[in-house]
Amino acid sequence: MNLSPESLQAFAQAAAMGSFSAAARRLGKSQSTISEAISRLEIDLNVSLFVRGARQLTLTEAGSSLLSRVQDVLAASDRLLRQAGQLAAGLEPKLTLILSDAYQASQYQARLVELDQRYPDLEFECFFAEHADVLDLVGQGRGHLGLLAAQASYPPELAHASLADCADFGLFVAKGHPLAQLPRVTTEDLLPWRVLRLSTVADQGAELDDLPGSGGRCWSAPDYLLLLEMATLGFGWAALPRQLVTGHGDGRLQELAINGWPKQVRVDVVWSRERSLGPAAAWLLERLLSS
Numbered sequence: 001m002n003l004s005p006e007s008l009q010a011f012a013q014a015a016a017m018g019s020f021s022a023a024a025r026r027l028g029k030s031q032s033t034i035s036e037a038i039s040r041l042e043i044d045l046n047v048s049l050f051v052r053g054a055r056q057l058t059l060t061e062a063g064s065s066l067l068s069r070v071q072d073v074l075a076a077s078d079r080l081l082r083q084a085g086q087l088a089a090g091l092e093p094k095l096t097l098i099l100s101d102a103y104q105a106s107q108y109q110a111r112l113v114e115l116d117q118r119y120p121d122l123e124f125e126c127f128f129a130e131h132a133d134v135l136d137l138v139g140q141g142r143g144h145l146g147l148l149a150a151q152a153s154y155p156p157e158l159a160h161a162s163l164a165d166c167a168d169f170g171l172f173v174a175k176g177h178p179l180a181q182l183p184r185v186t187t188e189d190l191l192p193w194r195v196l197r198l199s200t201v202a203d204q205g206a207e208l209d210d211l212p213g214s215g216g217r218c219w220s221a222p223d224y225l226l227l228l229e230m231a232t233l234g235f236g237w238a239a240l241p242r243q244l245v246t247g248h249g250d251g252r253l254q255e256l257a258i259n260g261w262p263k264q265v266r267v268d269v270v271w272s273r274e275r276s277l278g279p280a281a282a283w284l285l286e287r288l289l290s291s
Contacts, residue, residue: 135148174252194237
């Protein structure tokens with residue numbers, strides 16, 4: 001059984017307006033066309049949809065039950081046509097963002113709201129990575145855009161630009177850690193204690209920061225959230241985005257007072273020069289840079 005979209009639309013409109021003639025005027029059709037379309041729908045569904053009164057239509061129990069289903073079908077049809085039109089106009093079917101914990105969560109949430117409002121049917125994917133892993137994923141085409149703490153240099157195949165806002169980084173330890181008991185900390189105070197460093201999958205062994213060493217006592221992880229968890233468990237001290245600690249530290253970390261910290265770190269966005277950005281990615285890039 002193939003249900004006519006016109007019949008479904010006629011039924012929904014007649015139910016909303018309370019008469020065939022009002023539905024016909026709204027849809028720009030004749031009353032007889034609307035009446036015939038609904039009659040065909042009733043035959044196809046083998047139920048009566050309306051009690052046809054002298055002055056106004058009333059939905060039958062079956063019609064009332066089926067109305068929401070018909071509205072769902074019409075809404076799905078609208079989404080199908082809208083997405084097909086966007087794809088035909090060049091909209092990418094999927095947008096992938098590689099995100100660093102250095103990027104402020106409030107800004108990220110605001111951009112997602114805008115993206116949802118502008119492209120409600122676009123498939124969106126986001127996952128976290130840092131430093132060389134961001135560059136590697138964008139370079140491979142696995143992500144369209146990448147956000148990361150600014151790097152000293154970038155591969156020539158990647159374009160980059162700086163966002164208006166910077167990320168604040170501080171040095172943190174668990175509140176029960178001996179370092180947390182010191183009113184001020186020096187570099188020499190850090191040396192006896194394990195450092196928790198950021199690492200990457202794509203560039204193993206590379207120095208990703210200028211933190212002092214701890215005599216080889218080092219644990220590492222590929223994202224800041226894992227480093228935060230290590231720090232809260234008392235395994236060492238770490239340089240962490242302050243907004244990440246505020247959002248996920250649950251009051252378990254102490255920021256160290258030490259010369260040169262906290263630091264402001266520029267946040268960059270990167271994209272491939274070898275692949276053209278689709279409309280949604282280009283729009284998101286513009287919003288990231290203008291916010």
